[in-house]
Amino acid sequence: MALSTVLETPGAGFNFDNAARNAALEGLFEGGQTPKPLKTGTTIAGVVFKDGVVLGADTRATSSEVVADKMCAKIHYISPNIYCCGAGTAADTEKTTDLLSSNLTIFSLNSGRNPRVVMAVNILQDMLYRYHGQIGANLILGGVDCTGNHLYTVGPYGDVDKVPYLAMGSGDLAALGILEDGFKHDLELEKAKELVRAAIHAGIMSDLGSGNNIDICVITKEGVDYIRPYQESVYKDDRKMKYKYRPGTTAVLTEKVVPLKLEVVQETVQKMETA
């Protein structure tokens, strides 16, 4: 008997085991503080337009006050017709979207069709609710399926909202201002891309945790256009000199050569057939 999917149906009822474990862990550290997970200060946004969905994200990943990655990819592939922007703890968003993507791939292979966005949302909501906020993933899911163009947001505690436009991440209040001002139903493709670009740009300008380039992903019935980067940062590196050292920069004081004594232990010859 083959299992139709690897989605294991969780046991009935709510499972709060991890909440107890986390509370127990908290007491183990002197000073009473569990180590804080790394977060990507981020601006991500999504807009439903006439023919599909446009998702946008900045590309900065920070590790405290240092920019760890200037070209981080925050728009994750879920399935050929669904992409997901992730804000919050970087590891959590990566792993959650990967897990979702692999489960949906198995579903697609079994059923022979692209998954619906609402299915992805339900799986995410189930999983995040079960972990009661311990998985710090704020996700924007956008996709096109046989029922239309959809944009959903799922929070770390498992709450779902279905809206025509939204922004998430530390720069979201700035981006939301642009979206609230410029959004209309049934926008044309170019206007929608420009709206999302402007929203992410506002987030980048107003938030220290967001920056560098802007990625845009357009999903329509015909396919996906993942433009990375859509707009490059104006503050590009302009290094004035090379940081390579030419040979001879470091002086050699002494040199000692010790030859290695090797003896042949076993010799095998294998003839190759080159007929």
Add this chain to the structure above:
Amino acid sequence: MLGEAEPQWLSEEVKTGTTIIAIEFNGGVVLGSDSRVSAGASVVNRVMNKLSPLHDKIYCALSGSAADAQTIAEMVNYQLDVHSMEIGEDPQVRSAANLVRNISYKYKEELSAHLIVAGWDKRAGGQVFATLNGLLTRQPFAVGGSGSSYVYGFVDAEYRKGMSKEDCQQFVVNTLSLAMNRDGSSGGVAYLVSIDEHGTEEKVILGNDLPTFFDQ
């Protein structure tokens, strides 16, 4: 500074600070809710419909933690589907309320959500049930959520027995409008659902169409 790159509200639990109300009339019920979902000081969704269908003629109004309330509503929706297939007819409102109550009671320490269940069935007509903390009580009308505290006086004074469907809808809209004006965690638009034996009617009343009172 950059050490705390994210505003606090992003890691706070999302709550539907809310005003919800359900009232029964002869032949059906009317449910109403606001549309604001907040996380700390920020409004996460200003147009959320908190009236969630459990079955064709049974709806519930969500309040408290958004994730908990949504999950309870989905679970009961599923259980009611199975139950109504088993009995071969539409479920009773009391059954739906009981299913919600069972979850609220069993997990009362872990959950933080209050659902008001209301609907119409052919045995007892329109009914409204409150399920706060795991109790089950039928009431002629019920209010809930953070905004309800501001309107207890209003609903107690204005409620009359034997109101018609239109009277009930006006009563609900007035209550919601008053609560949304006073409660910081309620606002947005008003959603109305009217259920009777002929069917279910969903309505949205935009902010500027809500009734205004003395200081507006």
